[in-house]
Amino acid sequence: MIGILACGAYVPRLRLQRATVAAAHAWFAPALKAHDKGERAMANWDEDAITLAVEAARDAAPEASREAIGALVLASTSLPFADRQNAGIVKESLNLRDQVFTQDVGGSQKAGTGALVQALRASNGEHTLCIASERAVSKPGSEAELINGDAAAAFVIGEGEPIARCIGTHSLSVDFVDHFRGRDAAFDYGWEARWVRDEGYVGIVGNALTQALAKFGLAGEDVHRLIVPIPVRGVAEALSKQAGIPATAIGDSLGASLGHAGCAQPLVLLAHALEHAQPGERIVVLGFGQGADVLIFETTPAIATRVREHGRGVSGWLARGKPESNYLKYLFFTGGVDLDTGMRAEFDQKQPLTALYRNRSAVLGLVGGHDPESGAVQYPPSGIAVGAQAARISKFEPYPLAERTARVLTFTADRLAFTPDPPGCYGMVEFDGGGRMVTEFTDADADQIEVGRPMRMTFRIKSVDARRGFVKYFWKAMPA
The missing domain is CATH 2.40.50 (OB fold (Dihydrolipoamide Acetyltransferase, E2P))
Structure with missing residues (x-):
């Protein structure tokens, strides 16, 4: 049975207070006050899409289970390298064997669900570590600056006894441009919001959802949890009504505490839902961006005991948050202001x-070194044992x-x-x-x-x- 064997997530510690941002722009953009409630996850200066991905992967896959991983797929639209494989850095950090296949996936807000679809289809006996991570940079004074949030989620996909089996996936590919960012552009350029909502979210995503339910013989009332990673009020309700799914099935968007983590948002919300799901629940996950993805899962009895065997999950990382009211610090961390560093x-x-x-x-x-003769551990690793005794040559063993x-x-x-x-x-x-x-x-x-x-x-x-x-x-x- 192919499905989700384990899941994990990561949310940075800092929480930028939206009221602080809105107040800073009130003189120029008073309309931002409409988004001044709550907080959003804010990456530290030393965090990016790669470091967020590593932490989410560690949360999903403890060290003892990594030998079974045969592929690592990293989805993001904010990866730091354009021509150095970012997934390869994550692989090295996790000490995975060199024979692991690695791949970067990007180019769309649908990249996260797309990577998950690929992982579910490509299982060949080995496990796939599927990660979606986002640290998007928004233009100062934009709505996105308040709405967005930084986060990552990771899933171990493969055959065995999953916590959630995959009923099926359905995708639409449509060159619908709701926003774009050119190769040399620093920020996204968005199109008219009402058109995007009606034609894109309700139209394209709505059609994909109804088609997927029909494809797998499900009625709206068969869905227990509906995950809609779209940060626009009323869209989730419109989609559930269109598909006949009870409004009570709509999952928490985490908009007030985390924000919208771009292509990672569907996977973050799925990881959060699995933390609270009971056996036998059907979960529908939507992805949007130049079309739509629909993934349908059903939780198994294993979820009752295994979903929180290790790691903190979305809830655990959210609980460690620290409020941040220094908007200038946020701008400096994201490159929005260039300070004199001396x-x-x-x-x-x-x-x-x-x-x-x-x-x-x-x-x-x-990875350090372990001296089999004395039992001493050294970092950095060396072929020369040091300590109270005279230095000597030793065959050190790798010691993570x-x-x-x-x-x-x-x-x-x-x-x-x-x-x-x-x-x-x-x-x-x-x-x-x-x-x-x-x-x-x-x-x-x-x-x-x-x-x-x-x-x-x-x-x-x-x-x-x-x-x-x-x-x-x-x-x-x-x-x-």
């Missing part, structure tokens, strides 16, 4: 690509550290060295089971860090080579 920020960030390739498991996968809890040994908060979010907090951590490293701390206020505090390693942006357009990634520590 002379300390003026240093070359060139990445030696040969060294990155040779050390990719240590840098991107956080990313999923191990670390504890703070030393720390400092530095306001002299440049960091986009001062103060820069860093220090030494020690891993459960052995091994120490000096690392930066992220998603932690300076007064939250103390010796002995448990920390969780997280994959983040280390620095950006703005001159050459290269992003460097590494692992940082955040409060567990």
Whole structure:
């Protein structure tokens, strides 16, 4: 039986308060007050579509289950690299074997559901890790700036005993341009909202939905949960009425607490629905963008015990949110304003690509070394054992550290060295089971860090080579 074997998600810690944004633009765009309720997920300066994807994948697929993964598909319209495979970076961070097939999917808001359809159709005995991630940048003063949100979701797809089996999928491909972004454009250009709603959402998506139900012999009342990832009021209700689906089946859009995460939104909402679903529920997921996708699932008895075996899920990540009312910080993090960062920020960030390739498991996968003779763990890995005894040559074994809890040994908060979010907090951590490293701390206020505090390693942006357009990634520590 092919279906969803596991699911996970990730939502950044910061929550931009919409009222703050609307107030900042009230002098010029008072109509934005219509969207000033609630908050939206806001990525930190060291997060992008790749780092969000890594965290969602870790949430869905614990380390012990990754050997079965044979393919990794990453969907996004905001990936940092145009000609370096972004999915390959995610693969390295998860320490997947080199024989894994990797693919980037983009070009449409339908990319997330499209990737999921592909994964469901391509199962060949191996599991597919399907991820959708979005960190879209919106033009300051636009509605999208308040409506959008940053998030990612991941699903392990394959044969076995799924938590939700796939009843079927149905797709329409139509070159309906509701918005677009040219190759060299920084922001999307949107078309007239009423036309998009009536012709696109209600027309194209509505037709796809009714066709899908008929195709698989389902009536509207057979649907228990309807996921509509469209951030326009009234559309979900219109679609449910058109298909004869009870209004009570419409799922939470998470608009007030997360926002709209672009092509990742359908998968985020599906992951959220599975956290609360009971066995035997039929879930219909819609995707929109140059056509429409409809995916129909039915939950199995396994969902009662397995959906929350590990990870935090959408609900867990939402619960850790921290309100952010500094609109200028948001603009700086997204490139909306160029601040004077001072002379300390003026240093070359060139990445030696040969060294990155040779050390990719240590840098991107956080793999240390284990000395089989003494039992000592070292990071970075080395062929020379060091410690209280004299240095000696040893055959170290690979020792992944990313999923191990670390504890703070030393720390400092530095306001002299440049960091986009001062103060820069860093220090030494020690891993459960052995091994120490000096690392930066992220998603932690300076007064939250103390010796002995448990920390969780997280994959983040280390620095950006703005001159050459290269992003460097590494692992940082955040409060567990």
